[in-house]
Amino acid sequence: MPVPTLPPFPDNVPTHPLLVIDYGLLKSGDSEEKDRLWTAATELGFWYLKNHGADEEVNGMFDMGAETMALPTEEKMKFTQGDAGVSFGYKAAGASAVDAEGNPDTVEFLNVSKDDALSYPKPARRIYPHTVNNRMGSTITPFVRKSVDINDTILAIFNEKLGLPEGTLDSLHTGSGEYSGSETRVIKSRAAGLPADRMAIGAHTDFGSLSFLHNRLGGLQVLPPGVEEWQYVRPLPGHAICNVGDALSVMSGGILRSNIHRVVPPPGDQSKLDRWSLVFFFRPGNPVLLRALTDQSSIIADAVKNADESINFNPGETAEEWFVRRVRYQLLSNRKGPETWMASRGTEKGRV
Numbered sequence: 308m309p310v311p312t313l314p315p316f317p318d319n320v321p322t323h324p325l326l327v328i329d330y331g332l333l334k335s336g337d338s339e340e341k342d343r344l345w346t347a348a349t350e351l352g353f354w355y356l357k358n359h360g361a362d363e364e365v366n367g368m369f370d371m372g373a374e375t376m377a378l379p380t381e382e383k384m385k386f387t388q389g390d391a392g393v394s395f396g397y398k399a400a401g402a403s404a405v406d407a408e409g410n411p412d413t414v415e416f417l418n419v420s421k422d423d424a425l426s427y428p429k430p431a432r433r434i435y436p437h438t439v440n441n442r443m444g445s446t447i448t449p450f451v452r453k454s455v456d457i458n459d460t461i462l463a464i465f466n467e468k469l470g471l472p473e474g475t476l477d478s479l480h481t482g483s484g485e486y487s488g489s490e491t492r493v494i495k496s497r498a499a500g501l502p503a504d505r506m507a508i509g510a511h512t513d514f515g516s517l518s519f520l521h522n523r524l525g526g527l528q529v530l531p532p533g534v535e536e537w538q539y540v541r542p543l544p545g546h547a548i549c550n551v552g553d554a555l556s557v558m559s560g561g562i563l564r565s566n567i568h569r570v571v572p573p574p575g576d577q578s579k580l581d582r583w584s585l586v587f588f589f590r591p592g593n594p595v596l597l598r599a600l601t602d603q604s605s606i607i608a609d610a611v612k613n614a615d616e617s618i619n620f621n622p623g624e625t626a627e628e629w630f631v632r633r634v635r636y637q638l639l640s641n642r643k644g645p646e647t648w649m650a651s652r653g654t655e656k657g658r659v
């Protein structure tokens with residue numbers, strides 16, 4: 308699909324600069340680049356990633372997303388994620404809350420499980436619309452493979468920096484061979500002339516370990532530590548936006564930062580267009596108990612000792628339980644009141 312010229316991201320809105328990390332340098336073991344990644348992941352928890360080599364797959368994924376979202380609602384709803392807290396499948400716009408008051412989100416999305424992409428043509432977790440099946444072998448599986456490879460590389464650097472025995476984080480993620488909540492998501496937000504601060508996706512931290520995000524239009528905002536005002540992250544062509552999620556934050560005793568972010572309509576003239584984004588969410592194996600790995604690293608043990616006492620590094624849930632709870636209680640079909648929203652919270656609890 309030809310990429311149309313997009314209206315520029317405006318210069319008169321608050322933005323937050325992210326460090327640009329070169330994946331090629333990380334792959335070749337460049338120690339200065341690894342240090343810069345570490346700074347980005349511990350201070351803000353967000354960074355741009357260039358030279359990731361997945362542009363072609365990313366474009367194909369956006370095409371798959373466009374083909375899927377163009378299906379009649381009735382067809383998409385045959386593949387709904389349901390309301391039990393299983394994420395894979397289709398979520399209609401307005402099905403999730405964006406805040407404690409229960410205001411609805413404005414995005415529709417489709418999640419494809421990493422396990423399904425890697426076991427293709429054999430289904431592992433669920434079935435999908437034909438627009439997904441048609442592109443599994445040509446687009447989705449290659450995108451998921453590349454995304455996993457990139458995230459494994461980043462994880463190995465964190466493992467080293469955290470002073471963990473070699474392969475520890477890997478064994479809690481892909482190395483175990485367990486099914487996981489890892490998935491890729493294509494998100495569509497219809498241009499609707501809504502106010503600039505109307506949340507399309509509510510303020511949240513990501514549920515898993517690492518997110519590999521691709522967007523064309525603005526709308527993603529972060530709340531950096533110590534700052535009161537939401538700041539946009541400017542999309543840069545060919546640059547992915549990567550961030551740390553709750554699972555890695557807990558495992559690292561809070562050293563790796565799972566930062567709060569949200570999505571609002573694209574700013575300026577960009578608001579006239581539908582907004583598309585694509586994420587690969589990398590998550591621990593389902594049975595992994597979420598906890599700070601204090602017994603495997605003195606660096607993590609010290610971090611927990613010095614951390615604010617209100618932070619719970621032992622939530623007593625597996626990665627799967629954490630994930631299911633967060634998805635389930637965000638859905639408006641499960642809502643009883645503000646307590647349902649609170650039940651959906653992760654490490655952002657008390658921070659917004």
Ligand SMILES: O=C(O)CCC(=O)C(=O)O
Pocket residue numbers: 492494508513520522526527568569570584585586
């Ligand atoms: O669409 C975006 O830019 C970000 C999406 C996001 O934060 C999420 O799906 O968790």
Ligand SMILES: [Fe+2]
Pocket residue numbers: 511512513568
């Ligand atoms: Fe997110």
